[in-house]
Amino acid sequence: MAEPIAFYFDFSSPYGYLAAQRIDELGTRHGRAVAWKPFLLGAVFKTTGQQPLLGIPLKGDYGRRDMERSARLLGVPFTIPSVFPFMSVAACRAFYWLSDRNAEKAKVLAKTLYAAAFAGGRDISSARAVVEIAESVGIDGTELAEALRDPAVKDRLRSEVDSITAAGVFGSPFIVVDGEPFWGHDRLEQVEKWLETGGW
């Protein structure tokens, strides 16, 4: 059985949102499962000295235009949320908590959170917003709200983020196929070719 494709992303990453629309289908075309791995980009930015794209002179204006253009090309609804960039800690904690119980449902939650933020423009940074969105896909809101306050759930995320950053993941989306790293929504065509050919 082939290794799953690892799909790393931050819930506040517009290009992560675009890749999330395509990655499962891409895996399916090549008989591969996709392991979704949200993390917190802010932790990595300290190492690389990066800053959020849209705040950078010149690059920021272009970045917004490029995101919108890339979304239109895919036929995917796209907007920059009212609060941006935003904290995605609650979304990440909810994802891993649910993932331990039902991995497929956790993916549904991730897609719904992304859609709320980047199709609906909603601020998804608070625990309350995450719980409401989770309820809309049939998750018990009371149970999730408790989980988001649970130190064990917080530790779970911390340890995921630590191991993801230790593995050298520094951007979102970031895809690893059989040990080969690809950074960016704009590398999905190369990911596809890598899966087709086994590398070049």
Added chain:
Amino acid sequence: MAEPIAFYFDFSSPYGYLAAQRIDELGTRHGRAVAWKPFLLGAVFKTTGQQPLLGIPLKGDYGRRDMERSARLLGVPFTIPSVFPFMSVAACRAFYWLSDRNAEKAKVLAKTLYAAAFAGGRDISSARAVVEIAESVGIDGTELAEALRDPAVKDRLRSEVDSITAAGVFGSPFIVVDGEPFWGHDRLEQVEKWLETGGW
């Protein structure tokens, strides 16, 4: 007659080198001339707070791997020059000086300079190296060596760089088609589609 495609690049940019292998052919497929416009990225980095990619922790190692992988995919020879990043002032001055006399020959010089650096690994930062490479494609070396010391030639480059950066070009390669900006070798597929469709 359709506007030429504007192709902005720095001679020390690996992704600029990759784009230079493809841009003229891409233009030809769509009946467009391509105006080559070298500039100095260092001037822009001050505005955007960027730094050379290969020096950044994590991103640098990935960047090298990505360049090599992208070059292999194109079937283009690729190496990082012995001195890198390097100053490309002499190469730029030679280009614009020649361009005023023979635009097609200036393109040949640009391609030869890029090949010397990124296929041959040669240090092309000095006036002497640029003159030698120019001689290899039939340009009068004595005349060029004099031109590289000419204040008018220096002014010519300064004014090109000023107008290019004032136009908002902040990376290499940077392509403008009918007013639409595209940043990066990895946007050439979108450039092609833009030319095919007139935009989306």
